[in-house]
Amino acid sequence: MKKLDVALAARMAARGTANYAKRTPLAVSFELTHSCTCNCLHCDHGGLKPREEQITAEDYRKLERKLKPILLQLSGGEPLLRPDFFDIVDAVKEDSGMPYLIVVSNASRLTEEIYLKALDHGVNQFSISLDFPDERHDEFRKFKGLYNHLSDLIPKLTRHGHNNIVMNTAITRWNLPYLEGCYEKAKEWGANISFSAYSAERTKNQEYNISAPEDLELLRKSIDRLLEIKSSNGRIVNSDWTLTGTYEFFKNGGAPGCKAGERYMVVNPDGTMRPCSMFDLKFKSREEMVEQFVKGNTCGSCYVSIRAYLSESYWKMLSDNVRERVLKSGETGC
Ligand SMILES: C[S@@+](CC[C@H](N)C(=O)[O-])C[C@H]1O[C@@H](n2cnc3c(N)ncnc32)[C@H](O)[C@@H]1O
Ligand code: SF4
Ligand code: SF4
Numbered sequence: 001m002k003k004l005d006v007a008l009a010a011r012m013a014a015r016g017t018a019n020y021a022k023r024t025p026l027a028v029s030f031e032l033t034h035s036c037t038c039n040c041l042h043c044d045h046g047g048l049k050p051r052e053e054q055i056t057a058e059d060y061r062k063l064e065r066k067l068k069p070i071l072l073q074l075s076g077g078e079p080l081l082r083p084d085f086f087d088i089v090d091a092v093k094e095d096s097g098m099p100y101l102i103v104v105s106n107a108s109r110l111t112e113e114i115y116l117k118a119l120d121h122g123v124n125q126f127s128i129s130l131d132f133p134d135e136r137h138d139e140f141r142k143f144k145g146l147y148n149h150l151s152d153l154i155p156k157l158t159r160h161g162h163n164n165i166v167m168n169t170a171i172t173r174w175n176l177p178y179l180e181g182c183y184e185k186a187k188e189w190g191a192n193i194s195f196s197a198y199s200a201e202r203t204k205n206q207e208y209n210i211s212a213p214e215d216l217e218l219l220r221k222s223i224d225r226l227l228e229i230k231s232s233n234g235r236i237v238n239s240d241w242t243l244t245g246t247y248e249f250f251k252n253g254g255a256p257g258c259k260a261g262e263r264y265m266v267v268n269p270d271g272t273m274r275p276c277s278m279f280d281l282k283f284k285s286r287e288e289m290v291e292q293f294v295k296g297n298t299c300g301s302c303y304v305s306i307r308a309y310l311s312e313s314y315w316k317m318l319s320d321n322v323r324e325r326v327l328k329s330g331e332t333g334c
Contacts, residue, residue, distance in 0.1 A: 028071075070100060110153060
């Protein structure tokens with residue numbers, strides 16, 4: 001992944017340490033809309049939501065200055081559906097260069113022009129979903145032609161040499177045999193890749209969960225293979241411990257120790273807040289969310305990468321980042 005400017009990395013480490021001490025979020029996801037161009041089988045945000053209440057770019061500016069995360073995701077739904085997308089980018093980026101800004105997108109609306117404009121406006125990284133290394137991606141996302149669009153677009157973007165594209169693969173029972181294929185595709189396109197775990201919490205659909213002994217065995221072998229690949233090249237951005245943790249999560253049917261609402265949180269399109277993207281909750285303020293959710297949270301129903309990574313000890317995260325002098329931001333796809 002792209003190395004961070006040393007001064008920016010130092011500012012981020014200082015703010016991260018302060019946020020950690022104050023128990024305020026290190027990472028925030030602004031879900032700009034819950035409308036989407038896709039209708040993915042594992043997600044509950046599919047389709048357009050014509051009458052959605054949406055806060056403005058100025059509202060996002062105020063929220064960012066109040067929450068002061070070191071890492072901010074612009075996600076959704078599909079964030080590039082917002083006609084005021086660039087106003088929002090301008091509003092949330094501080095003069096200091098913070099926060100580290102990631103657009104999490106299915107790329108259906110992404111073009112080379114939009115990518116370059118987004119970098120000019122201060123976006124640091126694009127995190128783009130890839131569920132299969134072929135047209136099954138379209139079937140899974142219910143969007144014909146999306147895979148061909150990605151195969152045409154991603155190499156054009158990576159050719160600019162910014163090294164800031166991370167493909168995002170949520171591991172399900174369906175794509176389990178093709179994880180190395182997804183890695184190979186990302187490599188062929190010149191991109192990086194981050195693996196995350198499917199959670200049935202969103203849709204309550206167990207069909208994509210990995211629980212049968214033969215599936216768990218295949219997962220264990222696939223994770224071992226990804227660790228082997230990772231040790232010989234830098235394209236897989238997960239930490240070793242989140243990859244092994246992904247296997248443990250599926251094997252144990254959960255993972256304890258979640259810090260949702262404390263180390264990271266989500267802002268809904270209408271400005272209300274929720275601890276993570278899995279639950280359909282609406283809190284009026286962070287204080288209310290901490291009181292009513294964080295203090296009694298024993299949930300371990302997902303191991304998506306942002307949850308996995310930010311639930312570890314701060315020193316483990318920091319030493320990881322200092323070692324590579326890059327925020328493991330690829331790890332934070334929702
Ligand atoms: C909710 S989407 C929002 C951004 C954008 N629409 C996209 O698909 O990249 C963010 C990420 O969450 C993943 N996701 C959706 N449903 C999930 C689930 N049930 N478990 C784990 N990851 C999920 C998607 O595959 C995607 O990579
Ligand atoms: S995963 Fe992303 S692209 Fe798919 S329906 Fe959900 S929000 Fe839309
Ligand atoms: S484990 Fe944490 S992030 Fe995952 S669904 Fe539960 S509360 Fe949300």
